[in-house]
Amino acid sequence: MDLDTMLTEAAPARHLPLDGPDSPAAVRLYQQITAQPPGPTRPSRRRRFAVPALIGVAAAAAAAAVALALIPGSPARHGGSQGGGATLAAWSVIKEQHGLLRVTIRELRDPAGLQQILRAAGVPSNVRFLNHDFMPTTSTHDLPKGCLNPRMSDKDNAELQGRIMPLDPLPTGGVAVNIRPAAIPHGIGLYLKAWAANGSNGGLSLQIDLVQATPQCTG
Amino acid sequence: MGAAVAGADQERDQAELRFRELYRANFRPVQGYTVNRLGAADDVPDVVAEVFTIAWRRLGDVPPPPADRFWLYGTARRVIARRHRSAGRLRNLLGRLAAERYPTQEPPAGTLDPVTEHVLAALAQLKATDREALLLVHWEKLSYAEAAQVLGCSANAVGIRVHKAKARMRALLDEETGDAQRVAVIRRNGATDGS
Numbered sequence: 001m002d003l004d005t006m007l008t009e010a011a012p013a014r015h016l017p018l019d020g021p022d023s024p025a026a027v028r029l030y031q032q033i034t035a036q037p038p039g040p041t042r043p044s045r046r047r048r049f050a051v052p053a054l055i056g057v058a059a060a061a062a063a064a065a066v067a068l069a070l071i072p073g074s075p076a077r078h079g080g081s082q083g084g085g086a087t088l089a090a091w092s093v094i095k096e097q098h099g100l101l102r103v104t105i106r107e108l109r110d111p112a113g114l115q116q117i118l119r120a121a122g123v124p125s126n127v128r129f130l131n132h133d134f135m136p137t138t139s140t141h142d143l144p145k146g147c148l149n150p151r152m153s154d155k156d157n158a159e160l161q162g163r164i165m166p167l168d169p170l171p172t173g174g175v176a177v178n179i180r181p182a183a184i185p186h187g188i189g190l191y192l193k194a195w196a197a198n199g200s201n202g203g204l205s206l207q208i209d210l211v212q213a214t215p216q217c218t219g
Numbered sequence: 220m221g222a223a224v225a226g227a228d229q230e231r232d233q234a235e236l237r238f239r240e241l242y243r244a245n246f247r248p249v250q251g252y253t254v255n256r257l258g259a260a261d262d263v264p265d266v267v268a269e270v271f272t273i274a275w276r277r278l279g280d281v282p283p284p285p286a287d288r289f290w291l292y293g294t295a296r297r298v299i300a301r302r303h304r305s306a307g308r309l310r311n312l313l314g315r316l317a318a319e320r321y322p323t324q325e326p327p328a329g330t331l332d333p334v335t336e337h338v339l340a341a342l343a344q345l346k347a348t349d350r351e352a353l354l355l356v357h358w359e360k361l362s363y364a365e366a367a368q369v370l371g372c373s374a375n376a377v378g379i380r381v382h383k384a385k386a387r388m389r390a391l392l393d394e395e396t397g398d399a400q401r402v403a404v405i406r407r408n409g410a411t412d413g414s
Contacts, residue, residue, distance in 0.1 A: 001334065003388060004357065010338040011358040012258050013251040021246040029268055030242055038234040039276035 024158035035205060093117045100166070101179045105194050105206060114192075115219075122181035124189030124218035126211065132195065143191060143209065146216030150188055157210055160188070165208065177206065189218030234278055241287055242271060248359075249291050255358045256299050266302065270295045289368035292359065296351065296369065341391035345384050352380035353388075 001009075008014075019026050090107040091114050101121055105114075108129040115127035126147060143149065150157065163183040179190070191209040211217055246267075253266045273294050274281055281287050342350055348370070355366040356377070363374040363381070370377065 003385060003392070006334060006338050006392075007353070007357040007388075010335045010342075011255050013254040013358070016254050016259055018247050018250050018254065021243045025264065026242075026246050029264075029271065030239075033268070033272050033275045034235055034238065036272075036275065038231060038238070038278055040279045 024155060024162065027162055028158055035207075093121060095121075096178070099180055099182050101181060103177050103179060103192075108194055108196060111194075118179075118190075118192075119219050123179055123184065124213040125192060126189065126217050126219075127192045128194070130193060130195035143211060144217070146214065147191055148212040148214065148217070150210050150212050160185070161208075161210060164190070164210075177208065187213050189213035191217070238275055238278060241274060241281065241291075244284065245288050245291050246271075248288055249295055252292050252295050252359060253299070255354065256295075262302065266295060266298050269298050273298075285365075286368060289361070289365055292355070292361075293369045293371070337392060338388075341388050344391055345387055349380045349384035349387070352377045353384035356381055 021027075021030075090109040091103070091105045093114070094102045094104070096102050101118075101123065103114075103118070108131070111127040111129040115125055118125040118127065126144060128144060152160070160183075164180055166178050166180060184190075189211050191211045192206060193208075194206045196205075249270055250263070250267050253263050253270075257263050257266065270291055274291060281290050342354070345353070352366055352370060355361045355369055356363070359366075361369065363377040366377045367374040
């Protein structure tokens with residue numbers, strides 16, 4: 001066997017399974033990354049390699065939550081459930097095609113109203129708006145009192161989140177999340193937590209966890 | 220005010236669409252590159268995550284395809300180097316690759332690949348810059364010009380490094396194992412190396 005062949009055969013990636021971009025882990029990572037505001041789209045003058053803070057993607061816990069970054073003040077395209085005319089709503093819930101709800105948050109006002117609208121639309125939910133910065137986490141323990149994690153594996157959790165909150169059509173603009181109420185199994189609900197992230201020019205962040213749908217948690 | 224908000228929103232749209240294409244086209248190659256450098260180590264997902272996080276935060280610095288992949292490889296290389304700065308650690312990682320592929324102490328007959336094991340051990344002894352050039356060409360299948368973009372040097376320099384690395388590999392394999400086929404036979408008989 002010549003050296004070139006030996007080298008080629010020795011490549012570990014030839015022998016280990018690789019995930020595709022549509023795998024649950026890859027989709028989860030994509031969501032976690034784009035939960036943060038993007039960097040400048042113009043080339044920076046700085047050429048040195050920048051070391052960012054670790055985002056800490058733990059494989060086992062990665063299925064715990066969906067996080068999406070929202071830019072405040074984005075125009076409502078179809079009006080809002082609050083406010084009217086040209087006034088931007090603090091948030092909106094729009095019924096789209098194919099049984100999708102498009103939830104958009106622009107300001108951290110009236111979480112109880114959003115929770116009420118979502119529940120009425122068939123989404124067992126618990127909505128909290130935090131008045132302080134928060135580091136997105138994949139911890140399964142960071143749930144409000146009365147809310148419990150669903151009893152399923154991380155893999156099943158990730159796949160179910162993918163069905164409930166499809167990325168296709170991609171909710172572009174970072175101002176919205178798609179929710180498909182029909183994909184929510186009996187006994188499952190959503191915990192939505194939004195906060196204003198420091199250092200992101202006032203951008204909002206939203207983290208969504210699957211929880212057990214109980215009267216104490218999701219009404 | 221409204222126009223400014225709409226402009227920011229449009230910019231975010233463009234950034235996300237571009238990143239999505241970048242991610243879809245390069246997720247598997249970046250993962251492959253990382254696996255090729257770290258094996259099945261636990262921190263492969265973290266390295267991949269860090270590489271794409273850097274790309275998201277520095278989207279303006281990422282060149283258009285196909286050079287975006289070389290940019291990502293270069294980023295992955297630096298992320299891995301920072302995480303495993305010690306040369307000894309890197310040698311251990313490379314030397315561990317074969318064991319990770321065959322996780323049991325006593326692999327079933329016919330699954331052990333001593334040739335690969337010796338190739339990996341020889342790779343671990345190369346000078347880091349020479350090894351990376353060699354692996355980019357043979358494992359990531361890059362041309363010299365493409366590897367040069369990853370390494371930030373000239374294509375000529377890549378060619379020289381690959382040449383030096385292969386010469387050293389041949390010397391190491393001859394010196395340490397003699398004929399690779401003989402090693403395989405010795406291993407199957409249960410004797411230790413050098414017996």
